[in-house]
Amino acid sequence: MIEDLWYKNSIIYSLDLETFLDADGDGVGDFEGLVRCLDYLHSLGVDTLWLAPFQPTPNRDNGYDISDYYGVDPRHGSSGDFVEFMHQARQRGIRVIMDLVVNHTSDQHRWFQEARCDEKSKYRDWYIWSKDRPPDWSDGMVFPGVQERTWTYDEEAQAYYFHRFYDFQPDLNVANPAVRTEIRRIMGYWLELGVAGFRVDAVPFIIEMTEAGDKRADLRFEYLAEMRRFLQWRRRDAILLGEANVLPEDAEKYFGRHEDGIHMMFNFYVNQHVFYALATGDASPLRDAIEATDDLPLAAQWAHFLRNHDELDLGRLTDEQREKVFARFAPEEDMRLYHRGIRRRLAPMLGDRRRLEMAYSLLLSLPGAPVLRYGEEIGMGEDLSLPERTSVRTPMQWSGERNAGFSTADELIHPIVDEGPFDYRKVNVEAQRRDPDSLLNWTVEMIRLRKECPEIGWGAFHVLDAGAPEVLALRYDWRENSLVILHNFSEQPREARLKVEVDRGERLMNLRTDDGSEAGADGVHRIRLAPYDYRWCRVGDLSHLLRRAKE
Numbered sequence: 001m002i003e004d005l006w007y008k009n010s011i012i013y014s015l016d017l018e019t020f021l022d023a024d025g026d027g028v029g030d031f032e033g034l035v036r037c038l039d040y041l042h043s044l045g046v047d048t049l050w051l052a053p054f055q056p057t058p059n060r061d062n063g064y065d066i067s068d069y070y071g072v073d074p075r076h077g078s079s080g081d082f083v084e085f086m087h088q089a090r091q092r093g094i095r096v097i098m099d100l101v102v103n104h105t106s107d108q109h110r111w112f113q114e115a116r117c118d119e120k121s122k123y124r125d126w127y128i129w130s131k132d133r134p135p136d137w138s139d140g141m142v143f144p145g146v147q148e149r150t151w152t153y154d155e156e157a158q159a160y161y162f163h164r165f166y167d168f169q170p171d172l173n174v175a176n177p178a179v180r181t182e183i184r185r186i187m188g189y190w191l192e193l194g195v196a197g198f199r200v201d202a203v204p205f206i207i208e209m210t211e212a213g214d215k216r217a218d219l220r221f222e223y224l225a226e227m228r229r230f231l232q233w234r235r236r237d238a239i240l241l242g243e244a245n246v247l248p249e250d251a252e253k254y255f256g257r258h259e260d261g262i263h264m265m266f267n268f269y270v271n272q273h274v275f276y277a278l279a280t281g282d283a284s285p286l287r288d289a290i291e292a293t294d295d296l297p298l299a300a301q302w303a304h305f306l307r308n309h310d311e312l313d314l315g316r317l318t319d320e321q322r323e324k325v326f327a328r329f330a331p332e333e334d335m336r337l338y339h340r341g342i343r344r345r346l347a348p349m350l351g352d353r354r355r356l357e358m359a360y361s362l363l364l365s366l367p368g369a370p371v372l373r374y375g376e377e378i379g380m381g382e383d384l385s386l387p388e389r390t391s392v393r394t395p396m397q398w399s400g401e402r403n404a405g406f407s408t409a410d411e412l413i414h415p416i417v418d419e420g421p422f423d424y425r426k427v428n429v430e431a432q433r434r435d436p437d438s439l440l441n442w443t444v445e446m447i448r449l450r451k452e453c454p455e456i457g458w459g460a461f462h463v464l465d466a467g468a469p470e471v472l473a474l475r476y477d478w479r480e481n482s483l484v485i486l487h488n489f490s491e492q493p494r495e496a497r498l499k500v501e502v503d504r505g506e507r508l509m510n511l512r513t514d515d516g517s518e519a520g521a522d523g524v525h526r527i528r529l530a531p532y533d534y535r536w537c538r539v540g541d542l543s544h545l546l547r548r549a550k551e
Contacts, residue, residue, distance in 0.1 A: 009457030027409035045447035302368030311341030381422025
């Protein structure tokens with residue numbers, strides 16, 4: 001049993017070094033630049049940083065094509081810079097988790113180069129090969145419409161190798177015990193340097209056993225148990241945060257009923273239904289999705305997000321639901337990707353500041369830990385002229401100065417957004433810091449509110465009947481305290497009618513204003529909600545909380 005479940009209520013901030021802040025003027029973000037931003041992140045309320053891959057890489061896939069797991073890409077600095085960054089983060093009480101990308105390597109990795117050149121090399125069986133072209137050579141592509149196959153012929157090896165992703169990312173053969181030993185060695189290396197855990201990339205593909213022509217795709221969940229045991233032997237409070245876009249009924253296998261799986265998992269299922277609710281105003285499917293992901297082991301936790309570094313994947317929605325989301329948020333073909341997703345940032349999709357606030361309020365109030373993507377706190381936009389997912393990976397907009405204050409270089413890793421309503425001169429940290437009504441300052445206030453409500457991370461939750469399909473009502477209970485949070489997804493005013501059904505439930509105290517709600521004689525609260533409105537309420541009154549604190 002983990003003694004410190006710090007991740008239950010963590011505020012996680014996701015960033016990519018190469019696009020955050022460039023300190024040495026070469027056009028690419030680095031650890032020195034990130035150190036300069038730690039005070040900003042601390043003031044935002046962030047207590048956990050999730051870093052995208054920063055190891056040496058040819059950088060053909062945003063660093064996810066790793067060529068050396070035991071170092072720092074020279075573009076980002078040195079291992080010494082990493083250690084200094086870890087020290088500075090620790091001084092501010094900020095934990096760091098990093099990407100663990102071990103389902104594949106770069107084709108430039110020494111392991112693959114030796115494997116392809118010598119059939120007797122010890123690394124040959126570290127990858128998956130077939131002498132003949134498998135009958136399923138073009139099945140199971142992760143990037144349909146861009147990726148052409150999953151088996152590619154290598155002239156040097158005189159064989160086909162398997163790659164679930166791009167052809168320059170050959171899959172590792174995790175069925176090989178030597179590969180799993182190496183994965184543990186990678187984890188141990190970074191744990192010794194102070195990381196608090198790993199965001200595990202593409203979890204299903206790590207545990208999927210692949211053979212040429214075999215479509216059964218058996219999943220070996222015991223490999224997750226093996227990773228967790230090693231992790232907690234080395235650092236007891238370290239965590240695994242898994243990327244696994246799975247159905248609710250399959251989630252238990254990834255978490256493990258006996259604390260022998262991953263600690264946290266991104267809730268893609270709820271995420272997709274959030275966007276259906278935002279697009280249509282109908283919160284009913286979202287209520288069902290939240291309830292479907294309720295049953296978790298004691299030490300497990302969901303990680304909720306709105307947008308991330310990839311496309312907004314809508315693959316778990318029905319065809320009809322997906323088309324409604326496309327019609328509202330991605331009406332143009334170049335806004336869509338892989339026939340299933342949207343390659344836009346949140347602010348341009350939602351457009352309306354009221355709806356944007358409501359969406360972030362929802363994120364912070366969902367049962368789990370919230371994950372914010374860099375730039376979300378100021379409402380950054382995307383650049384659809386960039387290919388595929390690069391559209392949402394533009395540099396952070398720090399100021400209205402040249403290159404948005406990101407870099408002094410003439411050439412940047414990606415272009416700055418410099419036109420339209422999300423132009424860096426209109427949307428940047430410096431300007432919003434000075435504006436008390438800015439999205440940035442509102443976000444700081446809401447993160448502080450979230451931290452004052454530990455019931456969300458620790459407590460049991462219940463979906464309440466709000467009497468209107470457009471309103472989502474959640475109640476959290478923990479240590480004799482209760483919290484009720486309402487969100488109106490409609491562009492029209494709605495009246496929520498609900499019974500709280502707990503002690504002191506006749507009174508709700510609004511946590512953001514000085515008003516509240518008293519139940520009628522029938523025990524029903526009637527709460528008028530403006531378009532895209534939200535309410536955070538404690539059950540009872542402040543005197544009850546003070547009595548509890550004194551006890």
